[in-house]
Amino acid sequence: MRTAIAGACAAAIGLTGCNGFSKLDLSKLGRATWQRPTDVVESLDLAPGDRVADLGAGKGYFIPYLTRAVPDGRVYAVEIDPERIEDLEERFGDDEGVQVVSGQPDDPGLPDASVDVVLIVNTYHHIEDREAYFRGLRRDLRPGGRVAIVDGDPELGGILELFLPKGHTMSREQVKEEMESAGYRYAESHEFLPLQVFEVYAAP
Numbered sequence: 001m002r003t004a005i006a007g008a009c010a011a012a013i014g015l016t017g018c019n020g021f022s023k024l025d026l027s028k029l030g031r032a033t034w035q036r037p038t039d040v041v042e043s044l045d046l047a048p049g050d051r052v053a054d055l056g057a058g059k060g061y062f063i064p065y066l067t068r069a070v071p072d073g074r075v076y077a078v079e080i081d082p083e084r085i086e087d088l089e090e091r092f093g094d095d096e097g098v099q100v101v102s103g104q105p106d107d108p109g110l111p112d113a114s115v116d117v118v119l120i121v122n123t124y125h126h127i128e129d130r131e132a133y134f135r136g137l138r139r140d141l142r143p144g145g146r147v148a149i150v151d152g153d154p155e156l157g158g159i160l161e162l163f164l165p166k167g168h169t170m171s172r173e174q175v176k177e178e179m180e181s182a183g184y185r186y187a188e189s190h191e192f193l194p195l196q197v198f199e200v201y202a203a204p
């Protein structure tokens with residue numbers, strides 16, 4: 001089913017048809033068409049004043065969507081890569097709703113009991129010893145805090161590599177096993193992303 005959706009997505013941008021891959025032009029495809037950032041952030045049910053962390057913020061793709069969703073709140077842009085941290089500081093340093101956080105591989109570096117929602121896009125699979133990492137992250141969540149994981153859907157196979165680098169995947173089953181071992185309970189799955197799983201877990 002998801003392969004069919006991804007295929008439709010590919011067809012929509014001209015990957016298929018008589019000339020096959022000669023028609024491929026990914027430059028015509030903005031990330032928003034498959035990443036659907038507005039819908040992702042809307043699904044998080046954020047409220048004004050909430051504090052949200054973008055864990056593995058990268059170049060900050062999600063930050064503007066998140067800051068719009070939490071007026072009077074705070075967005076923590078967590079990164080471990082020094083170059084990315086510098087770029088994030090440059091881009092968002094003057095925005096008082098955004099705090100760039102320098103994380104460590106085993107610790108996001110967030111203040112204790114500070115976050116309502118942690119969003120992790122295309123980054124969960126990068127984290128080592130995830131059970132220990134997410135067990136520790138529970139300390140940083142406010143009561144009722146949630147962790148939303150968006151990662152490449154391995155069920156799609158090679159077609160995913162047209163959009164994301166090879167190996168950037170994580171199955172729902174593996175996320176469930178690891179997050180439950182880390183002490184979270186399954187909250188919900190969203191099915192609207194054509195290329196990625198989108199799983200939400202809640203702290204006890």
Ligand SMILES: C[S@@+](CC[C@H](N)C(=O)[O-])C[C@H]1O[C@@H](n2cnc3c(N)ncnc32)[C@H](O)[C@@H]1O
Nearest residue numbers: 056057058061079080081103105121122123126
């Ligand atoms: C594939 S990029 C995704 C960036 C962004 N979330 C997006 O979707 O555009 C993964 C990012 O996660 C960062 N990263 C990897 N491990 C991390 C960790 N343990 N803590 C914070 N950031 C991490 C990397 O430096 C990289 O910038």
